[in-house]
């Protein structure tokens with residue numbers, strides 16, 4: 001299927017590994033000119049090198065921390081400039097969970113909300129004016145479980161992301177901009193390897209929770225992002241789509 005994405009531009013955060021890398025690959029393969037961002041230049045260079053021959057060309061590298069003060073503004077500005085002036089597609093992928101072990105202080109909660117929600121909002125606010133002017137845009141937010149089985153700060157922050165995303169879709173729908181959320185189940189990345197460090201722990205989790213019988217791969221998220229980013233998905237707005245192998249859902 002031709003996704004009609006050739007020539008579009010995208011900024012993907014946390015694209016030096018895991019899901020973000022899979023998203024960057026799917027978009028670049030579909031002909032999108034991609035800016036990949038994270039904190040580590042060497043890892044981004046590696047990703048850019050592997051995608052150098054893609055239809056979208058070698059991704060632009062934008063080094064930055066989405067949690068730093070002024071980070072999102074600087075990342076958005078550098079990406080727009082590297083992409084010839086505009087970001088058509090924003091993929092807010094940076095995020096993550098840290099389990100609570102023992103006492104945690106305020107900074108634990110604040111950091112999670114900054115990483116999983118505030119950074120996405122700040123980035124979106126930077127790219128929306130140009131999307132409105134162009135009367136075309138795509139914002140795709142990567143959420144996750146909205147209710148965790150054990151207390152952690154990521155699930156409530158992801159719930160904030162999903163709630164904001166839905167309302168934003170209402171506000172922007174009339175401008176040809178869609179805002180959607182993808183809720184990954186277990187996707188095999190470094191973050192998930194830390195959570196399930198042994199073969200046995202992975203097998204046990206899969207048996208209890210994932211009808212498909214395996215962890216997903218970053219490309220499983222990437223393919224949906226590419227479709228949602230495309231003009232073909234113009235009528236999908238404000239959706240929250242689980243990609244989880246049919247897992248028992250805590251995402252909705």
Ligand SMILES: NC(=O)c1ccc[n+]([C@@H]2O[C@H](COP(=O)([O-])OP(=O)(O)OC[C@H]3O[C@@H](n4cnc5c(N)ncnc54)[C@H](OP(=O)(O)O)[C@@H]3O)[C@@H](O)[C@H]2O)c1
Nearest residue numbers: 014016017018019038039040066095096144186187189191
């Ligand atoms: N994997 C899953 O099963 C799963 C499930 C539910 C939700 N999710 C969500 O999917 C997204 C991606 O998860 P993942 O599993 O691919 O994560 P991951 O494998 O842990 O990858 C983390 C990526 O985030 C970047 N990063 C971390 N902190 C950053 C910061 N402050 N600023 C910029 N970049 C930062 C890292 O790059 P640098 O170190 O180079 O900065 C790396 O590229 C997250 O939002 C996560 O919550 C994942």
